Amino acid sequence: MRFAAILILLICIPLLSAHVDSFNHSYLLKKGLTSEHSDVLYKAFGEFRGFLSDMSFLNADIYFHGGVYHLEEGETPHLIVEQAHATADMREEDHNGHMHDDDHEDAGYRHSKNTMNILLKISSGIDITRHIHLSGKRKKEILPWIYYAIRLNPKNVQAYSIGGFWLAVKMKKHKEGIELLEEGIENNPRAWQLYLTMGHIYISRLKDYEKAYDHLTKAKRFMGSGNADRFDRRSVLTFHAEACIHLKKYREAIDSWERILKDFPGSSQLRGRIARVRSLM
Amino acid sequence: MKTVFLLARHSFKELVRKKDFYVLLFLLIGLIIFFYNKTFFGTADASRYLKDIGYSLVMICSIILCVTFTAKQIPSELESKTIYPLLAKPVSRDQLVWGKFLGGLFMSAASFTIFFIVYLIFINLKGEGVKGILMFQAYIFSLCLFTLLSAVTVFFSMFLTLSANITLTLLLFFYFSWYNESLRSLLLDETLKMRLFYNLLFYALPHFEFFDMKTRLAHSWDPIPLWIFVSVIAYTLIYSTLLVISSSALFRRKNL
Numbered sequence: 312m313r314f315a316a317i318l319i320l321l322i323c324i325p326l327l328s329a330h331v332d333s334f335n336h337s338y339l340l341k342k343g344l345t346s347e348h349s350d351v352l353y354k355a356f357g358e359f360r361g362f363l364s365d366m367s368f369l370n371a372d373i374y375f376h377g378g379v380y381h382l383e384e385g386e387t388p389h390l391i392v393e394q395a396h397a398t399a400d401m402r403e404e405d406h407n408g409h410m411h412d413d414d415h416e417d418a419g420y421r422h423s424k425n426t427m428n429i430l431l432k433i434s435s436g437i438d439i440t441r442h443i444h445l446s447g448k449r450k451k452e453i454l455p456w457i458y459y460a461i462r463l464n465p466k467n468v469q470a471y472s473i474g475g476f477w478l479a480v481k482m483k484k485h486k487e488g489i490e491l492l493e494e495g496i497e498n499n500p501r502a503w504q505l506y507l508t509m510g511h512i513y514i515s516r517l518k519d520y521e522k523a524y525d526h527l528t529k530a531k532r533f534m535g536s537g538n539a540d541r542f543d544r545r546s547v548l549t550f551h552a553e554a555c556i557h558l559k560k561y562r563e564a565i566d567s568w569e570r571i572l573k574d575f576p577g578s579s580q581l582r583g584r585i586a587r588v589r590s591l592m
Numbered sequence: 593m594k595t596v597f598l599l600a601r602h603s604f605k606e607l608v609r610k611k612d613f614y615v616l617l618f619l620l621i622g623l624i625i626f627f628y629n630k631t632f633f634g635t636a637d638a639s640r641y642l643k644d645i646g647y648s649l650v651m652i653c654s655i656i657l658c659v660t661f662t663a664k665q666i667p668s669e670l671e672s673k674t675i676y677p678l679l680a681k682p683v684s685r686d687q688l689v690w691g692k693f694l695g696g697l698f699m700s701a702a703s704f705t706i707f708f709i710v711y712l713i714f715i716n717l718k719g720e721g722v723k724g725i726l727m728f729q730a731y732i733f734s735l736c737l738f739t740l741l742s743a744v745t746v747f748f749s750m751f752l753t754l755s756a757n758i759t760l761t762l763l764l765f766f767y768f769s770w771y772n773e774s775l776r777s778l779l780l781d782e783t784l785k786m787r788l789f790y791n792l793l794f795y796a797l798p799h800f801e802f803f804d805m806k807t808r809l810a811h812s813w814d815p816i817p818l819w820i821f822v823s824v825i826a827y828t829l830i831y832s833t834l835l836v837i838s839s840s841a842l843f844r845r846k847n848l
Contacts, residue, residue: 313800374640378811428791430799433827434776436820439804454632478633525805563715 331490345438352463364464368473379442390453391469393474394417431446461491466509468502471495475505481510488512503539503547510550510581520536520557527551531567541574596761597686600694604776607661609698616653621681624714637847639719644810651806652736655765657782659740662696662745666843675848686840693746693836700738708734725815730805736788736828737803741765743832743839745796750842765800772801798831 342489352360372388373380387395445452457477460470471492479488489512504527513523530547539547548567555564568585572578607613627642628791669675708731709809715722744764748757775797779790802824807813816824 360812367744374811377808377813378640378644381769406806428779428786428794429778429823430794431779433802433820433823434799437804439807449631454635454638455630464801474633474766484634491633503681 317360321392330399334335341461353562360463362468363550364467364470365462367456367460367463367469371453371473372454373459374440374449375445377439377445381442390473391479393481394473394508395542397437397476397480397515453477460494465498468504469496471499471502473505475508475512479516483516485512485516494554501533503533503543506533507543507547510547510554512522514550514557520554522558523550524554524558527554544574545571556588561588564588594603595683596691600691600698602691602695606695607702610661612657612660613703616657616703617706617710620653621647623711624710628714637719639715640810642718643715643722644806646715647806647809648673650704650707650711651706651737654700654734654738655741655762657703657822658696658700658741658746659761661699661756662692662742662756663749663761665692666749667744667754667757670848679848685843688758689746689840689843693742693839696742696745697739700742700819701735704734704738705731710725720812721738722809725813726805726812728810729815729821730809733803733805733824736825737800739828739832740798740800740803743835747835747839747842750839750846764798768797769800769804772797772799782814799827802827829835 312513338547344496354362368428369388372390454474457474460467460473460547462471464524472495475488475492475495477488478491479486482488489509492505492509492512495502496509499505506529510523510527513519513526527547533552534544534547548571552564552567555561565585565588568581572581572585575581624642624646627645632638666675669678675688679685683691712727714721741761745757745761748761752760775790775794779787779794805816808816815821
């Protein structure tokens with residue numbers, strides 16, 4: 312008798328769970344929710360995931376500085392600044408001078424040498440008052456936090472963009488960087504930043520100007536409806552013009568430069584470039 | 593002294609009998625193996641996050657065991673009335689308090705040592721490893737932390753219920769570990785009024801943040817200077833002794 316009851320219960324459990332599962336699925340579909348909402352991390356953290364993802368991304372920056380948080384209020388994380396420099400100038404090697412393991416005394420750190428409070432002195436002695444910038448193979452230490460930032464929130468465009476840039480440009484892992492950016496584009500098809508990073512990698516690392524042109528054209532298109540400022544526009548258009556020059560699409564290159572001139576009318580260097588390309592046409 | 597150690601040994605034996613330790617040990621091993629095996633974008637040898645998360649896990653498991661176990665010591669004796677035969681034997685109230693404090697400390701130290709060994713095995717198998725001196729300092733500082741935590745918990749158990757004691761001790765621990773920096777910044781402010789009050793407050797509150805070696809350990813920074821290392825140990829001993837003596841004084845006045 313007892314055995315039969317257990318058997319019946321064992322049969323009932325999968326039947327009931329199948330019913331509950333199909334009910335949940337149809338409920339989610341009716342509410343217009345996507346498969347993302349059935350993700351384990353979404354179920355565990357809900358919308359809190361976004362916050363955790365941002366924290367994880369910030370932790371990547373802290374790791375880059377040897378575990379030391381040194382940002383002043385409102386300051387941009389170094390990982391983002393590195394990418395911004397590289398995309399603005401298209402010569403990331405120029406900025407590698409700053410990418411070493413040197414110690415930096417934190418300017419904002421407040422010493423307590425003059426205090427009479429012995430506990431305060433101990434407390435200050437325990438603190439790490441310097442930070443380093445990871446270099447060489449140690450740069451890989453930031454990757455786990457980029458990974459978790461993305462897994463926690465697949466809409467974190469910045470994490471995809473910075474992750475792709477650091478993998479492909481800084482760590483020379485082109486394949487992994489591009490795969491990550493492709494995944495980012497799949498999850499955020501209108502994020503111009505990801506197409507910009509793709510374009511940057513294809514131009515500066517892989518010298519594949521066709522693919523760079525495709526991505527940068529998309530970046531140009533989506534940037535119009537996005538949240539780009541004039542500096543972002545300059546990055547996209549500079550890369551786009553660069554790809555066009557290599558593909559001998561001189562007219563498009565001049566169009567891109569002229570759009571930059573609207574934002575930066577004082578750029579005589581750019582005017583010179585336009586004149587040089589016009590003479591080639 | 594012998595009586596105190598007998599009481600401490602009795603408390604320590606409870607660790608072996610209780611399931612909590614084994615549950616946390618297997619949970620810790622499972623989580624460390626999970627993080628150990630993780631690869632990130634084809635990179636398997638990033639190790640600092642394992643050192644960081646692993647150390648945090650070891651500390652959290654040990655702190656939970658330390659506080660919950662020590663907090664139960666005296667209230668459970670009172671609740672089950674076993675305190676009466678205990679005090680009827682030639683055991684003074686002071687010895688009982690010291691015995692319970694040392695029992696909590698030995699139990700925490702033993703469980704932490706096992707957790708720490710597991711942690712060291714895994715972090716030495718992956719990536720850049722850890723300097724021996726840093727491991728030693730981290731271990732000693734953790735023992736100091738459990739000494740202070742046990743003393744604080746025993747002190748609170750004199751006038752708080754079990755659940756209130758656990759909650760308050762853990763709140764104090766996390767609050768002062770994370771936010772002591774703000775009190776320190778306040779003290780370093782040249783324009784501070786009531787400086788004496790804040791200085792006294794700074795002396796009176798337990799400085800749990802002194803024992804945090806996570807950043808140094810995970811990011812292979814230099815070891816702590818010797819004078820600070822010795823000062824922190826001295827601070828722990830003085831603060832904990834004062835707390836246990838105060839607990840004994842409170843327990844002597846208690847109507848049982």
